[in-house]
Amino acid sequence: MKTAEIAQRYLDYFERNGHTIVPSASLVSDDPSILFTIAGMVPFIPYLNGTVPPPYPRAADVQKCIRTNDIEEVGKTARHGTFFQMLGNWSFGDYFKEGAIGYAWELLTSSEADGGLGFDERDLWVTVYEDDDEAASLWKKIAGLPEARIQRFGAEDNYWSTGQPGPAGPCSEIYFDRGPKYGRDGGPAVDDSRFTEIWNLVFMQYAITNVRSKTEFDVVGELPKKNIDTGMGLERVAFIKQGVDNMYETDQVRPVLDRAVALSGRPYGAVHEDDVRYRVIADHIRSSLMLLSDGVTPSNEGRGYILRRLMRRSIRAMRLLGVDAPTFPELFSASRDAMKSAYPVVDEDWARISQYAFAEEETFLRTLASGSTILDLAVTQTKDAGGTELAGSEAFLLHDTYGFPIDLTLEIAEEAGITVDRDGFDTLMREQKARAKADAKSRKRALADVSVYGDFRAKGETVFTGYTDLETESSVLGILVDGVPTDRATEGQIAEVILRETALYAESGGQVADKGVIVGPGYELEVLDVQKPVPGLVSHTVEVTRGDVGLGAPATSVVDRANRRAARQAHSATHLVHAALRDTLGKTATQAGSLNRAGYMRFDFSWSQALSAETRTEIEEIANNAIYDNLEVTTRVLPLADAKELGAMALFGEKYGETVRMVDIGGPWSRELCAGTHVATSAEIGLISLVSESSVGASNRRVEALVGHDAFRELAAERALVAELSANLKAPRDQLVARIAELGANLKAAEKKIAAFEAGKLAERAPELAASATTTGPFRVVSAAIGAVGSADDLRTVALAVRDRLGDEPAVIVLGAVAGDRPVVIAATTARAREAGAKAGVLAKTAAGVLGGGGGGRDDVAQGGGTDAALLPDALSAAVRALEVA
Incomplete structure (x- = not known):
């Protein structure tokens, strides 16, 4: 039985039994505390915890999931996979344990001819929570399972919660016996390789608080509405039904x-x-x-x-x-x-x-390829210094900065005859993970528990009137101060205010929130931000600038008209630039993100190379021609499937409901799904001026533009600058480029003359420096800080000139200077010095370490640098001391 057929049988079965079939949510989770949809229940959390009223009493779905916490186990077991599909059926206050068990057993054991999955009842075992006598009794009653095939586990295995205060409850898992080939008999309590879990039924019946761990919490009482949350692993069922050993061998x-x-x-x-x-x-x-x-x-x-x-x-x-x-x-x-x-x-x-x-x-x-080169150098330096172990910090740098895998580092080091300080590497990795974990926790804490909005959302969705109205009368539905509901906010406080209706746009789809005020009898609130903390609910972050505001008070939301107008221009400009990019580059130049606010737009798109000046000009011209043509901008609300059939483009990562708002500019030329605010005709945008184009990743580019008055002011400023340059350089506008090029060429010529003069003066110091050589062990050593130089190359020239004068001696030259406000060191050695063990690369690296930087190079000549020029004397002394142990 193919994987897709198993999924379809599942959906068909539950649809026959009154469930609404819900399409899979995106792998990109709406929950800001997690990166991905990691379990089938994630998209339903707002319904399960009561934050958002469920739109249906029962549902079923096939949910795409990504989970990477067990990534190291992938390939080693039959069931670990990073991408998997979870079949789920859900009840929101409708049926409970008896219904869930009955549905699961019937689907699993009904024959394939009758639309079931055709499992032999004798191959199925179940587990229940240790105290859940009701579930155990139902398994006997509905499935006729004997006591021996119903095993009881503790909270670690058979109790579900989110790990936070809220809904929780016992669960019952269904296992398939793969047979003696795969392990010992005796059920999942004995061998969970032979007995593979295929379905988990969660009975969400309690409210818990004071959660201390997975197994330690306080039960507050029973939920007023009990929910069912089930998950059956599609890949696990597939490898069983297809008679293969693991999920990697399924179709x-x-x-x-x-x-x-x-x-x-x-x-x-x-x-x-x-x-x-x-x-x-x-x-x-x-x-x-x-x-x-x-x-x-x-x-x-x-x-x-x-x-x-x-x-x-x-x-x-x-x-x-x-x-x-x-x-x-x-x-x-x-x-x-x-x-x-x-x-x-x-x-x-x-x-x-x-x-x-x-x-x-x-x-x-x-x-x-580049990481191998860097690693080869690190290995060579380690061996040259007499070491047999590559530092853990070097391995971590390769991993963290260059993405070079540690196992590849270990392999190459082993081939070179040295080891890697794996303990040091692992310590740095743990520290990095701890920082990431702490950051994730802090972000999770900063994004307060959204359950606080549940009571407000239960009263219905916030009605957004801002498409047509810039002022809307309403009333105060809720007030929060420091994340806690309250009945009043006073002058000077920062608060969140929830209205029944609002004209103020909440940040979404790349468009920033509206500016404005909320006013009512005796009070005024300055709107600082507008967000949607949970789907369907708009929250206004405000500062109470006058009076007090209380629950139930009349409230009028007033949009800043000038800001909204400029924001509309920018959002519509974003659509025009997108269409122009696709006209110019082709259909693969798709949107990868955007930001638009009054006077400015930023647009990210999939493309792997920089745009030429000619291409940028073409894109800008196409977008501004669309403005000149005064294209009509229309919006329609229609089913998602209809919009896609009409060719509407959706923004990747955005979530869309069953009905969507489609924005057309010039008909199908620009047709996108978008909830933002827009102009009525393209001429209202005024002007688009592309100001930059840059890379934001290996396969993403970004264009930025000014829009409307901001674009005009930018171009006016550039015109004034051109006029000033023309006057100062005494050249007509059409000759400015040639005049500036001429001045640049003259400047370069002058710089060359100056550099040649300075190099000559530096070269004159070579005899003096060579004469200053002292003896350290077997070496004749020249060590000096020579002041400021034009560049490190100038210092290198002097060092080599000194070396040439001492060529018959075992000479070492270590010179320091300041080039462009930064210290630089050049080390050079003669052939006889190298025979005696002196290595320029080691000396340069030693000196650079004192300067707070890095360095290295060949044995004959090397360079180092740093940040603190005041430490040059100490750096040179350190390099000379290093000779003593050479």
């Missing part, structure tokens, strides 16, 4: 594994280490494909870092299998073909997905 994953085998030429199933690598590749390529399809792009932080790590682990595994050439074009294509029947977007959006994937592989292959 959606195995094609990638087979392609990797073909590329490497090594068989699967022959060598354990190779098999693990093949499974890692198969899993990580699929996970990367799915993350890219949901708009995540490779980067060095957050979600992008996780994606980059998955992709680079795949590249690394292929390298260990003997393949150094690019493999992503074949591996990603194999994954696309395996997944497109379940997720058509991976095929429809292949041009964009493949662009990011292939560029990332190309970048990392270059990283491996």
